[in-house]
Amino acid sequence: MVLVETRDERGARARVVFSTRAPVDVLALDELCTAVGWPRRPPAKVAAALAHSYLVATLHLHTIPEESSSGDYPQPLRSSLVGLARATSDHAFNATIWDVLVSPDFQGMGLGKALVERLTRALLARDIANVSLFADASVVTFYKEMGFEVDPEGIKGMFYFPPPRSPF
Amino acid sequence: MVLVETRDERGARARVVFSTRAPVDVLALDELCTAVGWPRRPPAKVAAALAHSYLVATLHLHTIPEESSSGDYPQPLRSSLVGLARATSDHAFNATIWDVLVSPDFQGMGLGKALVERLTRALLARDIANVSLFADASVVTFYKEMGFEVDPEGIKGMFYFPPPRSPF
Numbered sequence: 001m002v003l004v005e006t007r008d009e010r011g012a013r014a015r016v017v018f019s020t021r022a023p024v025d026v027l028a029l030d031e032l033c034t035a036v037g038w039p040r041r042p043p044a045k046v047a048a049a050l051a052h053s054y055l056v057a058t059l060h061l062h063t064i065p066e067e068s069s070s071g072d073y074p075q076p077l078r079s080s081l082v083g084l085a086r087a088t089s090d091h092a093f094n095a096t097i098w099d100v101l102v103s104p105d106f107q108g109m110g111l112g113k114a115l116v117e118r119l120t121r122a123l124l125a126r127d128i129a130n131v132s133l134f135a136d137a138s139v140v141t142f143y144k145e146m147g148f149e150v151d152p153e154g155i156k157g158m159f160y161f162p163p164p165r166s167p168f
Numbered sequence: 169m170v171l172v173e174t175r176d177e178r179g180a181r182a183r184v185v186f187s188t189r190a191p192v193d194v195l196a197l198d199e200l201c202t203a204v205g206w207p208r209r210p211p212a213k214v215a216a217a218l219a220h221s222y223l224v225a226t227l228h229l230h231t232i233p234e235e236s237s238s239g240d241y242p243q244p245l246r247s248s249l250v251g252l253a254r255a256t257s258d259h260a261f262n263a264t265i266w267d268v269l270v271s272p273d274f275q276g277m278g279l280g281k282a283l284v285e286r287l288t289r290a291l292l293a294r295d296i297a298n299v300s301l302f303a304d305a306s307v308v309t310f311y312k313e314m315g316f317e318v319d320p321e322g323i324k325g326m327f328y329f330p331p332p333r334s335p336f
Contacts, residue, residue, distance in 0.1 A: 002220075011221050027209075031214065039318030040263070042233075045260040045261065047259050048259050049258040049260035050258075051258065051259075052258045052259040053258055053323060054220075086258075088256045088262065088264065089220070089256060090215050090220045090221050090255060090256050090266070091218070091219075091220040092213040092214070092217035093209070093217050093219065093266075094256065094264075094266060096256065096262075096264050098258070098261075106260040120226070120245060120328055130325045130327065131328040132302060132325065132326065132328075133325075133326050134300060134324070134325055134326070135323065135324050135326050136287065136321075136323055137321075140324050140326070143326050147328055148326040149327055149328075150326055151323045151325060151327070152327050152329070153304075154304065154305030155302050155304055155327070156303050156305070156308050156325060157300065157302055157318070157323060157324060157325020157326075158300065158302070158303050158308070158311050158312075158316040158318050159298065159317055159323070160288055160299040160300075160316045160317075160318070162205050
């Protein structure tokens with residue numbers, strides 16, 4: 001699913017492509033997390049988290065030949081990960097969206113919104129009625145604009161943080 | 169893990185046993201949901217949700233022979249489901265607890281608290297650092313008493329409800 005036509009960092013013709021089936025390069029995701037200022041995470045744990053997510057939605061930048069028409073969808077010359085969101089689920093009733101991120105080079109183009117909306121739609125299409133997420137204060141408005149509601153009917157998001165281990 | 173010694177509905181000696189490995193009878197769970205006033209759900213979807221939960225914690229009432237000592241743990245004469253909680257997870261970073269319920273006949277004994285605490289501990293023991301849940305307004309205090317925090321650092325629980333389908 002082509003979201004926008006753009007140019008890659010070398011000025012070549014490129015497209016940002018949404019998918020829920022594209023393989024994810026864990027090291028590319030690690031670079032993306034670093035680029036947006038997230039703490040680093042062990043690659044083996046990231047790989048496990050991706051493997052055990054119900055859906056992993058990606059944005060890849062596909063560099064394409066200059067001569068291809070806008071309608072066809074050629075094999076890209078290069079492909080790089082520029083965005084990701086994933087959802088855990090019980091495959092039946094609920095899904096929770098985690099790790100929504102878009103490369104700083106591709107922010108401000110509506111791609112984060114497109115990513116979450118399309119992931120949400122993919123979940124609803126699989127008959128998952130309860131789509132939830134935990135939003136940092138700074139992105140609550142972003143999700144509200146997409147139709148997500150804070151604390152509907154007084155339901156509260158809660159977290160358990162284990163007490164720090166004694167050093168003794 | 170025996171939580172309490174009690175009597176079953178016929179007055180026979182019984183124990184409430186916690187497990188994260190006991191098989192769950194979907195129809196028994198359906199009866200339990202009905203007993204606590206939850207809406208009915210299609211058994212096939214419930215079975216899928218259980219199969220795709222990372223951990224399913226159960227409370228079973230085991231009726232045991234009168235003569236067994238409190239120390240040993242005989243094969244029960246009968247076993248019935250009296251409580252359940254389950255967690256979805258990415259098997260790496262996060263887990264979210266859903267469907268916490270205890271039979272009305274066994275409420276007020278601290279079993280709900282024991283169920284959630286032991287499930288949370290089992291998740292932490294598997295190196296899941298981020299344990300979350302969505303609490304109805306009426307049970308926020310219950311979870312606070314167990315150490316769960318509402319909206320830590322301003323993180324908000326949000327839900328997407330699809331617009332109702334047009335009947336036309």
